Amino acid sequence: MPILQEHVERYLNELRPQRAPVMAEMEELAARDGVPIVHWETGRLLAAICRAMDPVVLEVGTAIGYSTLHMAEQLQLGRVVTLERDTARADQARDFFARAGVADRVELVEGDARETIPALEGPFDLLFVDATKTAYRDYIELAEPKLRARALLVVDNLLMGGDVAAPPGAPTTWPDESLASARALNSELVGGRGWVGCVLAVGDGIGVAARV
Numbered sequence: 699m700p701i702l703q704e705h706v707e708r709y710l711n712e713l714r715p716q717r718a719p720v721m722a723e724m725e726e727l728a729a730r731d732g733v734p735i736v737h738w739e740t741g742r743l744l745a746a747i748c749r750a751m752d753p754v755v756l757e758v759g760t761a762i763g764y765s766t767l768h769m770a771e772q773l774q775l776g777r778v779v780t781l782e783r784d785t786a787r788a789d790q791a792r793d794f795f796a797r798a799g800v801a802d803r804v805e806l807v808e809g810d811a812r813e814t815i816p817a818l819e820g821p822f823d824l825l826f827v828d829a830t831k832t833a834y835r836d837y838i839e840l841a842e843p844k845l846r847a848r849a850l851l852v853v854d855n856l857l858m859g860g861d862v863a864a865p866p867g868a869p870t871t872w873p874d875e876s877l878a879s880a881r882a883l884n885s886e887l888v889g890g891r892g893w894v895g896c897v898l899a900v901g902d903g904i905g906v907a908a909r910v
């Protein structure tokens with residue numbers, strides 16, 4: 699469910715430029731097979747950050763590599779280390795990276811991120827979190843020792859189609875634990891003392907924050 703009013707969502711969709719063939723193919727595959735990928739605007743925001751900062755990125759949750767491709771396309775000296783536990787999706791992602799010509803900038807680490815993060819080298823300039831919603835805090839806590847002091851954190855699905863803002867008992871397709879987890883993280887990123895952060899109504903709602 700879009701978090702913006704329908705006419706605003708339609709307007710933004712119409713602004714989107716035509717995608718290059720591999721990215722278009724990924725969008726088609728995701729729509730056909732029900733693979734959850736970021737909205738184009740979220741991918742584009744990550745792309746702009748990557749273009750400006752040329753960071754070393756840690757991404758938790760590759761799926762077929764759509765958000766990874768948005769970022770990798772913009773990197774020069776930077777690179778993306780991306781984590782995925784689903785072998786079939788990881789294989790699809792690798793194929794897309796090769797065909798899009800970004801394989802030299804992407805390292806895909808297979809396995810449960812809660813087990814693979816501790817062995818990563820870092821330091822990372824950008825942490826993008828987009829995997830199991832109830833484990834977001836685990837990923838962030840595990841990744842923090844690998845981040846540069848002024849690293850940027852971006853987290854997807856923090857508004858969950860607007861359902862995080864719905865009154866208790868309202869109908870939702872999201873599990874209660876995921877909603878509770880997103881609400882707790884939103885409060886911490888925006889109102890907690892440990893972060894300079896905000897939640898933006900981009901895509902499915904993204905948290906953008908840096909450690910104080």
Ligand SMILES: C[S@@+](CC[C@H](N)C(=O)[O-])C[C@H]1O[C@@H](n2cnc3c(N)ncnc32)[C@H](O)[C@@H]1O
Pocket residue numbers: 734735736758759760761762763764765766781782783784787809810811812828829830833
């Ligand atoms: C929302 S999708 C990622 C979409 C991707 N960021 C994109 O926009 O193109 C979430 C992915 O995280 C993976 N995932 C979930 N929990 C994970 C974990 N603990 N470790 C590694 N991958 C995980 C799932 O298999 C799934 O492919």
